[in-house]
Amino acid sequence: MAENAEYKIGVIGIPGKWSTETLADAVEEKTGYRLVIDMGEVSLDLERQRLMYRDQDLCQLDALIVKKISASYNPNTLDRLELLRVAEQAGVRVFSRAENMLRLIDRLSCTVTLRNAGIPMPATRVTEDVGAAVTAVQDFGSAVFKPLYSTKARGMCVIDAHRDHDEIEREIRAFQADNPMMYIQQKIELPGRDLGMVFLNGEYLGTYARVSKGDAWNTTIHSGGKYAAHTPPDDVIALAQRAQAPFGMDFTTVDVAETAEGPIVFEVSAFGGFRGALEGIGINAAGMYTEHVLRQLAR
Numbered sequence: 001m002a003e004n005a006e007y008k009i010g011v012i013g014i015p016g017k018w019s020t021e022t023l024a025d026a027v028e029e030k031t032g033y034r035l036v037i038d039m040g041e042v043s044l045d046l047e048r049q050r051l052m053y054r055d056q057d058l059c060q061l062d063a064l065i066v067k068k069i070s071a072s073y074n075p076n077t078l079d080r081l082e083l084l085r086v087a088e089q090a091g092v093r094v095f096s097r098a099e100n101m102l103r104l105i106d107r108l109s110c111t112v113t114l115r116n117a118g119i120p121m122p123a124t125r126v127t128e129d130v131g132a133a134v135t136a137v138q139d140f141g142s143a144v145f146k147p148l149y150s151t152k153a154r155g156m157c158v159i160d161a162h163r164d165h166d167e168i169e170r171e172i173r174a175f176q177a178d179n180p181m182m183y184i185q186q187k188i189e190l191p192g193r194d195l196g197m198v199f200l201n202g203e204y205l206g207t208y209a210r211v212s213k214g215d216a217w218n219t220t221i222h223s224g225g226k227y228a229a230h231t232p233p234d235d236v237i238a239l240a241q242r243a244q245a246p247f248g249m250d251f252t253t254v255d256v257a258e259t260a261e262g263p264i265v266f267e268v269s270a271f272g273g274f275r276g277a278l279e280g281i282g283i284n285a286a287g288m289y290t291e292h293v294l295r296q297l298a299r
Contacts, residue, residue, distance in 0.1 A: 002032035004294050010035040010058060012084075013067035019274040019286075020067045026290040027065070035061075039069055039080040051086050059090035063293055066094065066101065068271055073149035077105050095293050096250040096270075104247060104270035107148045107183055111267075119243045120264045123186040133172045133182050137161050142187040145175045155179075158187055188264065194257040195230060196276045197240040198283065201250055201292055204241060207232050208273075208280025227280035232256075236263045244268050250296075251289045253277075 009027050013020025015036050028034040035056065043052045051058040058064060064087060070077045084098040103109050114121060125136040137143045138161050147155040155178070159171050176182055192212050198205040209230040240254040243265045253273045255266040277285040 002028075002030055004031045005033075007031050007062045007294065007297055008033050008035070008060075009063045009065060009290075009293065009297075010037050010053075010056075010061050011065050011067060012037045012039060012069065014038070014071055017068070022274060023065060023067050023286045023289065026284075026286040027293075030290055030294060037064070039083070042080075042083060044083050044086060046086070049086065049090060051083060051090075058087050059092060061087075061092055062297055063093040063095065065289065065293055066096065066271065067274075069101070069105070072154065073105055073147075073151055075149065077149065078102060081105065093293075093297060095289075095296075096252075097248065100248045101270045104249075104252075104268055105149065107146060107150070107267065108181070111183075113246050114243060114265060114268070117242065117246050119239070120262065121185075121266070122188050122264055125184045126181065127184070128176075128181055130169060130172055130176065133176075133184060134165070134168055136184045137168055137172070140184075140186040144185045144187050145172070145179070146183045146185060147179050148181060148183055188257060188259055190257050190259070193228070193230075194255060194266070195232060195236075196273050196280070197232070197237070197254045197256055198272065198277050198281075198285065199241070199244050199249070199252050199254065200285075200288055202241075202245065204237055205285075205288070206277070206281040206283055207237075208276045210276070227276050229281050232258070232263075239263050239265065250292060251285070 009031055011024045011027055015038055020036060024034055024036050037053045041053055069080050081098045081102050084094050088094050088098060127133055137159050142160045145157050145159060157175055159168060193209040195207050195209055197207045207230045209228045210225045211228050212225050240256055243254050244252050247268055251272045253269040257264050274285045277283040
């Protein structure tokens with residue numbers, strides 16, 4: 001019998017995906033219970049205060065660990081997190097808390113929180129005005145346009161100032177067709193890598209680098225990058241520690257770049273990177289996260 005068989009812990013994620021199944025494996029190993037939950041199949045019955053996934057009322061579980069709330073981020077992702085607040089009200093521990101994850105799904109919310117905390121970031125402008133967006137591109141020289149809801153650089157594009165004004169405006173309008181509120185960051189010259197700095201309950205675990213492939217402008221694995229071990233200096237670790245602190249996450253990864261002007265933070269992750277931690281620095285994040293959840297439940 002599993003050592004923590006009294007606990008029923010569900011894993012919210014994408015059934016069949018490596019990170020989700022790896023976390024479910026770790027939970028099953030410790031508790032003997034396995035339930036992988038696709039939020040697309042969850043129904044809320046407010047009258048009876050039930051949150052149903054197939055024949056399981058999630059409000060009857062001891063805990064829910066959220067590895068992935070949807071395959072891609074969009075405003076509907078926020079609605080899925082709102083449903084989890086019903087489980088929290090029923091006494092189910094959700095890791096990380098739904099309210100805390102809500103502040104990270106929206107790139108603008110994350111950015112405002114980081115800047116309010118004095119965290120250095122790339123120069124950023126946010127606007128719905130095309131003229132202001134053109135000015136941002138001209139001021140920055142080269143700008144990265146980012147959807148407010150995206151992962152792994154999906155939907156992002158680089159617009160360069162060394163082009164005809166009309167061409168710049170056409171590219172901006174094409175981006176704005178799917179992104180009315182435009183999030184625009186100055187394109188930073190990176191040393192061929194950026195860093196994923198891993199934290200469990202606010203404690204620093206280690207750092208992996210995402211190394212870009214060839215001339216790709218970003219380092220994501222989605223764009224052909226690869227993971228590698230990295231040991232950052234103490235000041236970079238301290239910066240990442242400060243960056244994740246306002247969000248109160250149980251598990252997260254802080255995306256950091258070391259530039260000629262000093263380290264900067266791109267974002268704090270709502271869910272953190274299991275594969276980067278494992279392949280880059282040999283950390284079994286799924287197992288450590290599960291142990292953390294069990295310690296919290298035992299209190």
